[in-house]
Amino acid sequence: MSLPIVLQPGEGKSVKLGTSTCTFKVTGENTNGHFGLFEFVMEPGTKGASPHIHKQLTEIFYVVEGEVELLLDRQTIMAAPGAMMLVPENTPHGFSNPGTVRSTLLILFCPADSREQYFEGLARLTENGRQPSQTELLHLMQQFDQYPVP
Template identity: 70%
Template sequence: MSLPLILEPGAGKTVHIRSSTCTFKLTGAETHGHFGLFEFVMPPETGGASPHIHKALTEIFYVVQGDVELVLDHETIAASPGTLMRVPENRRHGFSNPGKTSAKLLIMFCPADSREQYFEGLAELTRDGRQPSQAELLDLMHRFDQYPAE
């Protein structure tokens, strides 16, 4: 049985992926695997996720702050706060912050499974400015239903 939860701003486990931070607000373990909700903060002029697909999950992005570049299929959208993008399975998508100010996204995964482990793995692979190999990135991606898309 799940217990009610209130998280104050800044609360939740945070991992650092290069210069960005990802805070796990809710994980699959806390929602019976139904969904996960993460807060992703990117400094100005920062890449986020290169275009990719998920075969078994839906991903939802909500822009909270800043101007974010969202990619859906082969379209690029300049997304301001309040913009929502729902990405069903097997659809090409990605995001970045090409702007001059910090940006914040809420990212929801349905079902959640253990999606936070992907972000934890990416944080570990990029710790202290390390540049992981393509093989390391692909291995991590494939373990968590993520596949590069061109």
């Protein structure tokens, strides 16, 4: 059974990914696996997520503040606050903050599964500036329905 949640700004479990912070506002545990909502804060010059697909996951990205470079299929868009991107399954996508100000992106995805475990695993692999091997990254990605796109 799902329970109601109220989180104030800055609240929620979070992980550091280099100069970014991913905060788990709502996880599959909170919604019986239906959807999740994460807040992704990127400092200026952050590469973010390189192009990838999900075979069983739909995502929505919503820019809250700053500008975010969104990649959808082969199109790159500089997205301002209020911009939204819907990414169906098997659609290449990615995001970054090449700008000069901090940006905040909300990421809604369904089904939720255990998506936070991907970000927790990525945080462990990159802890203290460590550069994980391609094999380590691929192994983590494939566990959570994420596949790189060349």
